[in-house]
Amino acid sequence: MEYLLIIISAIFVNNILLAQFLGICPFLGVSNKLSTATGMSGAVCFVITLATVVTWLIDKYLLVHFGITYLRTIAFILVIAALVQMVEIVLKKVSPSLYQALGIFLPLITTNCAVLGVALSVVQKDMPLGQATVYALATAIGWGVAMILFAGLREQLAGNDVPKAFKGLPIALITAGIMALAFLGFTGIGN
Amino acid sequence: MSSKMHFLTDGLVKNNPTFVLVLGMCPTLATTTSAMNGLEMGLATMFVLILSNIVISLIAPVVPDKVHIPVYIVVIATFVTLLELLMKAYVPDIYATLGLFIPLIVVNCIVLGRAEAFANKNGIGASALDGVGVGLGFTLSLTVIGLVRELLGSGSAFGYKLLPGDGILAFVLAPGAFIVIGYLMVLFNKYLKK
Amino acid sequence: MAAKSNLVNMVLCLTLVCLVCGGLLGAVNSVTEDIIAETAQKNLVASIAAVLPEGGELSESQTSDAAGIGEYYVLSTDGAPVAYAVKSTTNGFGGALTLMVGVLPDGTVYNTSVLEHSETPGLGAKCTEEESLFRTQFKGFKGRLAVKKDGGDLDAITASTITSRAFTLAVKQAVELVSSLNGGQDNE
Numbered sequence: 001m002e003y004l005l006i007i008i009s010a011i012f013v014n015n016i017l018l019a020q021f022l023g024i025c026p027f028l029g030v031s032n033k034l035s036t037a038t039g040m041s042g043a044v045c046f047v048i049t050l051a052t053v054v055t056w057l058i059d060k061y062l063l064v065h066f067g068i069t070y071l072r073t074i075a076f077i078l079v080i081a082a083l084v085q086m087v088e089i090v091l092k093k094v095s096p097s098l099y100q101a102l103g104i105f106l107p108l109i110t111t112n113c114a115v116l117g118v119a120l121s122v123v124q125k126d127m128p129l130g131q132a133t134v135y136a137l138a139t140a141i142g143w144g145v146a147m148i149l150f151a152g153l154r155e156q157l158a159g160n161d162v163p164k165a166f167k168g169l170p171i172a173l174i175t176a177g178i179m180a181l182a183f184l185g186f187t188g189i190g191n
Numbered sequence: 192m193s194s195k196m197h198f199l200t201d202g203l204v205k206n207n208p209t210f211v212l213v214l215g216m217c218p219t220l221a222t223t224t225s226a227m228n229g230l231e232m233g234l235a236t237m238f239v240l241i242l243s244n245i246v247i248s249l250i251a252p253v254v255p256d257k258v259h260i261p262v263y264i265v266v267i268a269t270f271v272t273l274l275e276l277l278m279k280a281y282v283p284d285i286y287a288t289l290g291l292f293i294p295l296i297v298v299n300c301i302v303l304g305r306a307e308a309f310a311n312k313n314g315i316g317a318s319a320l321d322g323v324g325v326g327l328g329f330t331l332s333l334t335v336i337g338l339v340r341e342l343l344g345s346g347s348a349f350g351y352k353l354l355p356g357d358g359i360l361a362f363v364l365a366p367g368a369f370i371v372i373g374y375l376m377v378l379f380n381k382y383l384k385k
Numbered sequence: 386m387a388a389k390s391n392l393v394n395m396v397l398c399l400t401l402v403c404l405v406c407g408g409l410l411g412a413v414n415s416v417t418e419d420i421i422a423e424t425a426q427k428n429l430v431a432s433i434a435a436v437l438p439e440g441g442e443l444s445e446s447q448t449s450d451a452a453g454i455g456e457y458y459v460l461s462t463d464g465a466p467v468a469y470a471v472k473s474t475t476n477g478f479g480g481a482l483t484l485m486v487g488v489l490p491d492g493t494v495y496n497t498s499v500l501e502h503s504e505t506p507g508l509g510a511k512c513t514e515e516e517s518l519f520r521t522q523f524k525g526f527k528g529r530l531a532v533k534k535d536g537g538d539l540d541a542i543t544a545s546t547i548t549s550r551a552f553t554l555a556v557k558q559a560v561e562l563v564s565s566l567n568g569g570q571d572n573e
Contacts, residue, residue: 021217021221021368022221073294078264113295113299125481169373172373173370180368184365225506258395262398262399265402273410277417280424360508
């Protein structure tokens with residue numbers, strides 16, 4: 001029950017993209033086509049969950065243990081950067097088809113602030129490991145849901161005649177705003 | 192000296208980080224619930240930007256090519272942590288408002304972007320000016336967005352009540368952030384960008 | 386531009402940069418650590434003073450196992466408790482909501498103060514405004530600690546029922562702790 005609440009709240013109510021504004025750059029950057037958006041979402045889900053587990057362990061057994069939590073930001077970003085590289089190398093060897101699908105998105109993920117954001121917020125909130133993992137996965141799914149919905153909308157927009165000054169990002173942002181309004185409707189669920 | 196001034200002014204309009212380069216959108220959307228919050232976030236980012244630009248322009252010639260990204264990230268993360276510690280100690284209220292978005296300056300594409308695109312091939316003076324310019328551009332954008340949202344959302348500016356009534360709440364909440372930035376970008380495209 | 390890479394200078398460079406940065410931060414941290422702790426302590430003392438009547442002697446921090454209660458302080462004159470300051474946490478709308486609640490021994494709320502919150506600005510965050518209608522109704526309150534929607538005596542903040550409920554629950558936790566403390570003493 002508790003996990004279900006975390007999942008629903010992370011996907012809909014506190015959607016990481018539309019309510020917490022994390023991971024906006026790729027949201028605006030690669031949401032032109034539905035297929036790339038889906039690939040990116042898959043890669044992000046994978047990395048966020050993995051990164052959260054690894055950074056959680058590092059935080060607990062290294063940083064907190066030695067009382068150097070002030071190095072958290074540095075440690076986390078380096079771990080995430082290294083992890084993304086490793087995932088890339090492993091995927092290439094183990095599953096070339098998956099690498100084909102996700103590979104080009106992986107290098108972009110290091111600077112996706114959703115990854116660092118989720119990793120930092122689970123340790124700041126003192127979540128136990130199980131809860132942190134579920135939270136990370138659900139948050140990542142929420143990111144993916146918003147991303148894929150948005151890409152679908154943008155594909156429709158592309159074919160329309162939009163005033164010149166609105167073309168491209170401005171209309172995309174306004175669309176995202178309206179989508180965020182819709183997500184505001186989930187407010188209060190789960191409480 | 193005037194030949195160097197364009198490093199400073201480029202960041203304000205021609206290379207405005209928010210409206211032209213569209214970088215660092217996460218803090219832009221999240222922390223602009225009021226003009227003051229936007230201003231504070233802008234200044235915090237500027238602090239990191241100037242210092243990391245200076246240090247990176249100094250060390251760039253001796254950093255081996257293959258590890259330059261990790262080294263830059265460590266430098267940036269160091270200044271971010273420095274800022275975090277100083278803010279916690281001296282302005283805890285501001286730190287509490289901006290919260291998670293202070294450590295997230297590390298992954299703000301503007302900072303790493305300027306390191307890669309400018310600081311590693313220019314001298315220390317030009318890099319510092321570039322940091323100030325882009326930082327000011329970012330601060331200005333955030334303050335303007337914050338001002339518009341605060342005005343529409345709660346009828347005040349920098350905390351001073353200007354309009355009667357409560358305002359339209361949606362502008363303080365998440366949807367307002369996207370919509371205000373979208374419309375400001377339209378205005379920017381129409382009148383400032385040539 | 387950049388120097389040619391080989392294994393030696395790569396490792397050397399990364400190690401050196403990390404050492405310098407780590408050292409710098411360690412030095413800064415040792416300075417700011419005390420200031421941060423001091424400010425936190427100052428805020429805590431101020432929030433305790435804000436929710437308690439003046440005068441008397443404040444005890445050291447006490448801990449309790451009750452749900453949501455972090456720690457509490459007893460204010461006493463001549464050995465008899467006159468008020469309690471209880472740090473109470475609940476789940477608000479956006480995350481944890483932590484209050485310092487001043488409670489008199491008979492269970493009357495003396496005053497409240499928000500220590501930490503992540504409520505929506507313009508909505509739930511109104512619970513931090515001390516002069517607001519919502520907050521003033523807690524001063525000297527004794528009665529059914531619940532919002533009217535739930536059959537209590539308190540008005541909720543408009544459009545922020547969840548925050549109001551969380552706030553009320555935090556106060557209730559504090560009052561319950563105080564009554565259990567006093568009940569315990571009576572039995573002795």
